[in-house]
Amino acid sequence: MKVVRLMFRKPRWSTMLPLALGVGLVVSLAMTRQPSYEDSQLRQIAPPARSRGDVAVMVDSLSQKWMEQFESQDWLFFSYKDEITGPVGNNPETGQPLANEAFWELWYELDESGNAVTVLVRHTDLERGTVTRVAWHAETLLREPSGTMESGHDWAGNHPIKDHFCNKSVLELRPSATVKESWWIDGDGVSHRVTQVRAGHSSITTADITGKEQEYIGTELTCSRNESTGAVDYSSLAFLPSLGEPIVYQRTYEYVADSVAQPPSEMMDLLDELLRRLSER
Amino acid sequence: MAERLRFRSYLAIALVVAILALGSHLLTAEAALLCNPSFPFAGRYVQSCKDNYNFDTSYWKGRMVTKVLSGGAIAKLGWNYWSDTRWCNGVAVFQWTWGSSYGLNATNWASTSPSHPKGTCAGANEAQVYGIHYWEQSGSSTTEPWSYWRTL
Numbered sequence: 123m124k125v126v127r128l129m130f131r132k133p134r135w136s137t138m139l140p141l142a143l144g145v146g147l148v149v150s151l152a153m154t155r156q157p158s159y160e161d162s163q164l165r166q167i168a169p170p171a172r173s174r175g176d177v178a179v180m181v182d183s184l185s186q187k188w189m190e191q192f193e194s195q196d197w198l199f200f201s202y203k204d205e206i207t208g209p210v211g212n213n214p215e216t217g218q219p220l221a222n223e224a225f226w227e228l229w230y231e232l233d234e235s236g237n238a239v240t241v242l243v244r245h246t247d248l249e250r251g252t253v254t255r256v257a258w259h260a261e262t263l264l265r266e267p268s269g270t271m272e273s274g275h276d277w278a279g280n281h282p283i284k285d286h287f288c289n290k291s292v293l294e295l296r297p298s299a300t301v302k303e304s305w306w307i308d309g310d311g312v313s314h315r316v317t318q319v320r321a322g323h324s325s326i327t328t329a330d331i332t333g334k335e336q337e338y339i340g341t342e343l344t345c346s347r348n349e350s351t352g353a354v355d356y357s358s359l360a361f362l363p364s365l366g367e368p369i370v371y372q373r374t375y376e377y378v379a380d381s382v383a384q385p386p387s388e389m390m391d392l393l394d395e396l397l398r399r400l401s402e403r
Numbered sequence: 404m405a406e407r408l409r410f411r412s413y414l415a416i417a418l419v420v421a422i423l424a425l426g427s428h429l430l431t432a433e434a435a436l437l438c439n440p441s442f443p444f445a446g447r448y449v450q451s452c453k454d455n456y457n458f459d460t461s462y463w464k465g466r467m468v469t470k471v472l473s474g475g476a477i478a479k480l481g482w483n484y485w486s487d488t489r490w491c492n493g494v495a496v497f498q499w500t501w502g503s504s505y506g507l508n509a510t511n512w513a514s515t516s517p518s519h520p521k522g523t524c525a526g527a528n529e530a531q532v533y534g535i536h537y538w539e540q541s542g543s544s545t546t547e548p549w550s551y552w553r554t555l
Contacts, residue, residue: 200525202525204491204496206496206497206522210496210497210498211488211497211498211499211500212498213495213498214486214488214495214498214531214533215495220495220496220497220498221496224496226491226492226525226526228492228525228526241492241526241527243492243493243494243526245492245494254494256492256493256494258493258527263493265493265494274552275493275527275529275552276554277492277526277527280526280527282525282526286525287523287524287525321461323461323462327462327464327518328518329462329518329519329520330499330519331520341461343523357523359461359520359522359523361461361520371520371522372522372523374523374525377525
């Protein structure tokens with residue numbers, strides 16, 4: 123009787139107000155939090171199983187949706203963050219340690235067929251703040267600050283969206299590979315589609331991913347895409363050891379793609395320098 | 404009698420097929436090697452080669468070969484250093500290095516074949532292989548550098 127009376131008695135502001143504030147704070151934090159690749163681990167829900175062919179069609183259609191947004195004659199700007207786990211070694215040009223975490227900015231000048239005519243790259247080492255800039259044109263690249271100029275690099279057929287590895291991994295599947303699908307919804311209510319391609323190796327491969335040689339029997343590539351825009355959100359590449367859990371080797375995330383009138387002046391200056399050197403040949 | 408003849412003809416056909424298959428296999432294996440021109444050293448002709456890469460879905464695998472083509476065995480040979488660098492959009496993102504490795508005495512061939520993850524790159528994913536081959540005989544030695552680009 124006492125319990126019933128307690129349950130049905132009128133709520134008091136002194137007890138309800140802190141409770142309401144607490145709930146409000148939690149909801150507000152959940153809504154404002156930026157979606158990241160960890161979210162998929164938390165919010166994955168198993169969808170109905172679909173055939174590999176259906177998954178390939180879905181990935182292709184999302185890729186088309188992403189591409190259709192950039193069919194103007196402007197430069198295509200593309201940026202993302204990249205994390206490589208384990209020791210990555212030293213830059214052979216400078217002897218300095220290579221970056222485990224980096225921010226990539228790329229500007230593509232494309233012809234009518236979508237082939238790259240010019241590519242400008244700005245790479246920022248997020249641990250040390252050092253910047254490497256690259257200009258590519260006519261199968262030649264110029265790299266700063268080393269000043270290295272190299273010929274024979276054919277990047278023309280490399281479209282940043284069409285040829286993204288998240289599209290290729292599903293479309294160029296080996297018969298033995300398996301595909302898993304899941305989805306998650308971000309704080310804005312947007313649905314994201316996750317594909318996980320697991321491919322076994324034809325033979326056991328010995329590689330030194332973590333700094334020591336180990337045997338690996340397969341690979342797992344995970345890609346998440348925004349279903350309304352088709353854009354890739356994040357991806358991860360993991361290697362499967364003969365025993366134990368997959369070892370994550372690389373993650374890419376925070377993708378941005380946009381049309382811009384022109385790259386920044388520091389990149390155009392580098393391109394001018396490359397064109398000047400090419401004309402002197 | 405006729406049965407024995409038929410068996411012999413089958414055997415001959417099988418032998419020819421086996422020889423052709425072996426020959427084609429050897430030719431393919433040899434064609435995969437990309438060799439620098441051979442050059443004379445210590446009364447011998449020596450040569451360094453880079454095997455064409457094998458690509459798995461996620462790995463690339465190379466092999467460096469150090470050879471003595473003619474003139475008999477050599478005291479020491481091998482690769483004394485080589486490295487692979489993975490370049491994403493013209494920027495170095497991963498480098499693997501090895502130390503020295505020398506062949507045994509009286510050998511005429513040495514090789515090494517490591518494998519690495521291809522990784523992912525939103526753009527142009529390339530590998531550069533660099534190495535120095537080494538030959539030693541009667542207190543003198545010679546080396547030859549090797550450099551090579553591949554799209555992953």
